[in-house]
Amino acid sequence: MYTEEYKQKLVSAEKAVSVVKSGDILDYGFFCGKPVVCDQALAKRTDLKDVQVYCAVTVPPVPEVAKAKGSFIYNDWQFSKVSRILQSYGLCNYVPILYHDACKLYRENIAPHRNVAIAQVTPMDKFGYFNLGPQNSETLANMEVADIVIVEVNKNQPYCLGGAEESVHISLVDYIVEAPDDQKLPDLPGIQPNEIDKAIAGHLMEYIYDGCCIQLGIGGMPGAVGTAIADSDLKNLGGHTEMFVDAYVDMLEAGRMNGMAKNFDRGRVAFTFAIGSQRMYDFMDNNPACTSYPVSYTNDPRVIAGLDNFISIVNAVEVDLYSQVNGESNDTAQISGNGGMWDFVMGAQWAKDGKSFICLSSTFKDKDGNLKSRIVPTFAPSSITTIPRQMVDYIVTEYGAVRLRAKPTWWRAEELISIAHPDFRDELIKEAQRMNIWTKTNKIG
Numbered sequence: 386m387y388t389e390e391y392k393q394k395l396v397s398a399e400k401a402v403s404v405v406k407s408g409d410i411l412d413y414g415f416f417c418g419k420p421v422v423c424d425q426a427l428a429k430r431t432d433l434k435d436v437q438v439y440c441a442v443t444v445p446p447v448p449e450v451a452k453a454k455g456s457f458i459y460n461d462w463q464f465s466k467v468s469r470i471l472q473s474y475g476l477c478n479y480v481p482i483l484y485h486d487a488c489k490l491y492r493e494n495i496a497p498h499r500n501v502a503i504a505q506v507t508p509m510d511k512f513g514y515f516n517l518g519p520q521n522s523e524t525l526a527n528m529e530v531a532d533i534v535i536v537e538v539n540k541n542q543p544y545c546l547g548g549a550e551e552s553v554h555i556s557l558v559d560y561i562v563e564a565p566d567d568q569k570l571p572d573l574p575g576i577q578p579n580e581i582d583k584a585i586a587g588h589l590m591e592y593i594y595d596g597c598c599i600q601l602g603i604g605g606m607p608g609a610v611g612t613a614i615a616d617s618d619l620k621n622l623g624g625h626t627e628m629f630v631d632a633y634v635d636m637l638e639a640g641r642m643n644g645m646a647k648n649f650d651r652g653r654v655a656f657t658f659a660i661g662s663q664r665m666y667d668f669m670d671n672n673p674a675c676t677s678y679p680v681s682y683t684n685d686p687r688v689i690a691g692l693d694n695f696i697s698i699v700n701a702v703e704v705d706l707y708s709q710v711n712g713e714s715n716d717t718a719q720i721s722g723n724g725g726m727w728d729f730v731m732g733a734q735w736a737k738d739g740k741s742f743i744c745l746s747s748t749f750k751d752k753d754g755n756l757k758s759r760i761v762p763t764f765a766p767s768s769i770t771t772i773p774r775q776m777v778d779y780i781v782t783e784y785g786a787v788r789l790r791a792k793p794t795w796w797r798a799e800e801l802i803s804i805a806h807p808d809f810r811d812e813l814i815k816e817a818q819r820m821n822i823w824t825k826t827n828k829i830g
Contacts, residue, residue, distance in 0.1 A: 387513035387555050394561045398426035401503075401535045401560040407434040410497050412527050414504025415441035415462070416658045417570045418520040419448065420537040423503050423562055428453050437497075439480065441522070443467040444571045444660060451476045462487075463722040464713070472719060479719040484627065485684035485728045487523035491530045502531035505564070506553065507542045514552040518542035519570075519629065519659035519669055521677040525550040528557055539564040543670035547677040548655060574662040575631045578609035581746045584783035586610045589698060589742060590617070592779075592786070596646035598623035598692045600729050601632055602699050603660070606744055608632050610698060615639035623647040624654030625692055627684055627725035629675060631661045634668045637675075648692055650676060657683040684725045689732025690739070697733035699726050701745045703759045703768070704780055706798045706817050708789050710743055711764060712771035723771055730776055734790070741778035742786065747806040758809040760801050762816035780804065794822040 402423055405411065413419045419440055428449030433456040440448065441462035451459035451471050461468040462480045471477035482490065490496040504524055506515035515536055517524050528534045536558050545551060555561075578586070586609035593599070593614065599622060601607035611632025614622065622642040624633055633654055636642040644652045653676040659669060669675055682688055689695060701712045702720065713721040733741040745759050760782075764770065778790045780801060787800035798817040802810050817823035 387509065390555055391509060391561060394555070394558060396560050396562065398422040398562045401562050402427040402430065404533050405430065405433065405436060405501055407436065409500040410437045411439065411501045411503065412499050412531065413438060413440040413448070414520060414524060415522045416520040416660055417444060417542070418504040418518060418524060419444060420503045420505055421446060421568055422564055423535060423537050424448050424450055431456060433457070442660065443471070443477070444573070447471070463724045464719050469718065469720055479722060481723055483723065483727055484680055484725045485686070488526035488679055488681040491523060491526040494530070499527060499531040501533045501535065502527045503535040503537065504528070505539045505542060506536045507544050508538055508540055509555060513555040515555070515558070516542070516544045516552045517677070519545050519666065519677070521545070521547065521551050522658050522680050525553055525679065528553055533559045535560045535562060537562045537564050539568050540566065541569050543666045545669055545675070545677040546671060546673055548650065549682065550679040551677040570663070570666055571660070572663045573660055575603070575608040576605040578605040578612070581783045582606040582609040585744050585781055586613045588781050588786040589744070592740060592742070593619065593696060595620045596622070597694045597696045598625050598647055599642070600626040600695070600697045600733070601630060603628060603630055604700055606700060607698060611635045614641050617641065621646040623692070625650065625683065625689065625695070626654065626656050627658070627680070627729065629654065629656035629659035629661070629665070629669070631665045633675070634665050655683055684728040686728055686732035686735060689729060690735035693737045693739070695733045695736035695739035697729040697739070697741045699729060699743055701743050703761055703764070704743070704745065704801060705761050705763050706801060706813065706820065706822060707763070707794065708774040708777045708780070708797045708801065709764065709770045710772035710777060711768050714767070714769040716765060717767045726771055727776075730772055730778070734778055742781050743772065743777065743779065744781045747782040747784055747804065756808070758806055758813070760805040760809070760813065762813065762820065795824045798822045
């Protein structure tokens with residue numbers, strides 16, 4: 386029925402991006418939805434000036450438009466390693482948002498108007514729909530408001546079954562570009578957990594019990610949690626997350642996470658985007674165990690709050706003795722972003738018997754090889770406070786998990802110092818005394 390319309394809208398990448406004008410604002414599909422052949426064609430438009438391009442968690446290959454600084458201004462809603470490298474050359478800018486608000490920003494015209502939206506999709510089905518693959522996010526809202534919609538059809542995108550807004554109909558599409566058969570999604574297996582990650586996961590496992598609903602982020606530590614759960618005897622766990630990662634495959638395949646104890650979306654892990662290994666993409670393809678939703682659903686703290694026994698596990702860069710959390714910056718460098726951190730920290734605490742865990746290694750080595758504490762007296766002036774102290778529940782390092790909620794400043798400082806690296810505890814106590822948030826005369830053992 387839609388074959389003729391498809392043929393009429395099918396064009397080359399060069400033809401599709403010819404609609405872009407100087408001064409336009411474009412959105413690329415977020416995550417694995419970032420276009421490749423359309424990006425390459427657009428970057429060749431040397432006639433263009435001051436075209437803004439927005440993306441999120443920039444994955445390989447490096448976007449060509451970001452390299453053409455004279456013609457394009459590249460912006461990322463949530464930084465990745467690629468984004469950080471681009472930023473170091475002055476080629477990428479950060480956009481702070483509350484992620485659960487993303488759809489609203491488009492539909493209520495809060496974000497600057499988008500002239501063109503370009504995203505990777507799966508091949509069209511017999512009903513005229515292109516599935517958005519593992520990046521539901523804000524994509525449909527974006528396409529609804531854009532003047533021109535271009536889809537880049539990639540047969541290697543997994544078809545992700547959805548709860549809502551997981552597909553776009555051809556009637557909303559202006560141009561169709563077909564990607565080459567060898568255009569694959571970036572194969573990004575999770576970071577292998579180190580001993581610190583495993584120690585942190587061990588502390589977290591003390592708080593996970595049958596029937597919990599779990600949210601994980603990216604990195605070695607969430608992978609360690611997934612492995613620990615897969616190897617445990619836990620039952621009827623559920624999943625509700627912003628990001629679907631390889632750890633969920635481990636938990637699902639082990640039978641630990643069947644979702645049968647969830648208040649809603651029973652039997653399914655709700656997610657809004659996924660980045661991981663090819664094994665994970667293959668697992669997600671037409672799999673009812675995982676359900677694609679827009680971020681306005683997965684990340685809404687009010688939705689999260691409706692899931693009993695919710696366990697949110699996220700990573701941080703550093704924590705100060707006031708218990709403020711920096712989850713995104715290193716000095717003046719943007720290394721991550723707020724993303725859904727605020728959404729899940731808040732939503733988990735609103736849930737019945739819910740808990741929020743913010744995790745970090747106690748130390749790191751700077752560029753000169755010096756050991757530095759991630760628990761610090763105060764943040765540097767250029768550091769970003771991602772989570773204010775009022776919102777903090779648990780902080781976890783390899784030395785333990787402490788609950789700070791409803792505790793005064795001196796008690797919080799004492800708890801944080803107790804899970805700092807032993808080499809830094811005496812100095813942290815001195816700083817806490819200087820800051821007048823210390824009432825104990827004895828040292829923490």
